[in-house]
Amino acid sequence: MTGGRRPGHGEDVGSHRTPEGRRHDVGKEATKPPGFPTVTPGLNDAATTNQAARTRAFAQHVEPEIDVLLRVARTLTGSWADAEDLVQDTLIRAYRGLESFDGAHPRAWLLTILRNTNINSHRRQRPDLLDADDSPERHTPAFGATSTPSPEQTVTDRELGEDLQRAVAALDPKFSTVLLLVDVDDLTYSEVADVLGIAVGTVTSRLSRARKRLRHDLNANARRSS
Amino acid sequence: MSTLSTMWTCHWAGRRIQRYLDADPAAPLTAQEAHRLHRHLATCAKCASAAEDFRGLRRALATWSQHRTPDPQLAARVRDTARQLIAEDAG
Numbered sequence: 050m051t052g053g054r055r056p057g058h059g060e061d062v063g064s065h066r067t068p069e070g071r072r073h074d075v076g077k078e079a080t081k082p083p084g085f086p087t088v089t090p091g092l093n094d095a096a097t098t099n100q101a102a103r104t105r106a107f108a109q110h111v112e113p114e115i116d117v118l119l120r121v122a123r124t125l126t127g128s129w130a131d132a133e134d135l136v137q138d139t140l141i142r143a144y145r146g147l148e149s150f151d152g153a154h155p156r157a158w159l160l161t162i163l164r165n166t167n168i169n170s171h172r173r174q175r176p177d178l179l180d181a182d183d184s185p186e187r188h189t190p191a192f193g194a195t196s197t198p199s200p201e202q203t204v205t206d207r208e209l210g211e212d213l214q215r216a217v218a219a220l221d222p223k224f225s226t227v228l229l230l231v232d233v234d235d236l237t238y239s240e241v242a243d244v245l246g247i248a249v250g251t252v253t254s255r256l257s258r259a260r261k262r263l264r265h266d267l268n269a270n271a272r273r274s275s
Numbered sequence: 276m277s278t279l280s281t282m283w284t285c286h287w288a289g290r291r292i293q294r295y296l297d298a299d300p301a302a303p304l305t306a307q308e309a310h311r312l313h314r315h316l317a318t319c320a321k322c323a324s325a326a327e328d329f330r331g332l333r334r335a336l337a338t339w340s341q342h343r344t345p346d347p348q349l350a351a352r353v354r355d356t357a358r359q360l361i362a363e364d365a366g
């Protein structure tokens with residue numbers, strides 16, 4: 050990790066505003082220089098207190114969600130390396146935005162920041178790929194390579210898994226992303242709506258179409274092979 | 276039950292089976308809808324088989340989750356880098 054894309058001090062992260070409305074106002078804080086949050090120069094005690102409060106809030110609201118953010122970022126970008134960059138940037142923006150965060154629904158708030166961060170980056174999006182980690186070093190067991198089935202997995206399970214992977218990969222990314230976020234990453238409909246910037250109704254309709262398509266494809270496969 | 280009425284009920288059920296299985300707080304069925312759907316699934320083989328397939332699909336996809344869980348070292352690295360940047364911000 051070079052960390053080359055990390056937002057530097059004083060970077061104007063608010064300059065990349067998207068035209069869509071935001072459900073959580075996450076970029077407002079960026080107009081202030083990050084080193085001097087809200088305090089008047091000279092009030093060092095207040096600055097220290099403020100700093101300590103933000104660090105505490107970060108540990109309380111943000112750090113517990115890092116795993117979920119990484120999963121979601123992995124689904125959106127297609128690789129752990131890109132997920133790491135995206136989440137890193139998201140965490141810094143979240144830290145800068147803590148003052149305007151009311152403490153309710155930290156996951157929804159963070160997912161919205163992650164979405165905006167992802168839009169603002171020029172990262173290529175590859176939501177459709179299940180195994181996009183193509184460099185060998187990313188296939189270490191620690192990263193969960195899928196090639197070794199557990200001993201209790203039956204042949205049928207493995208075949209179903211392969212058919213299923215093919216069927217999911219054949220879906221339009223618009224549909225597979227929603228499917229993966231709900232059924233694999235275990236997000237709620239409204240969390241998916243937050244991270245993709247779409248309505249809950251759109252989440253349910255895409256999900257429903259994705260699953261119907263998968264059911265159709267898998268049943269067709271089963272008929273062919275019997 | 277007439278064929279048309281059965282078809283209509285299957286259509287009605289088909290639009291609710293997934294929400295019924297997901298039980299997501301953002302798109303709940305009313306108690307009445309759930310009750311009616313439950314009764315339909317008990318008597319209609321076609322819809323019951325769809326529900327069974329969707330259950331199986333969810334189970335299969337849930338097993339992918341373990342392969343897509345971030346390495347604890349990755350999560351720790353991300354957290355530590357964030358803490359470090361925060362500390363620099365403070366200093």
Ligand SMILES: [Zn+2]
Pocket residue numbers: 284285286288315319320321322323
């Ligand atoms: Zn039916």
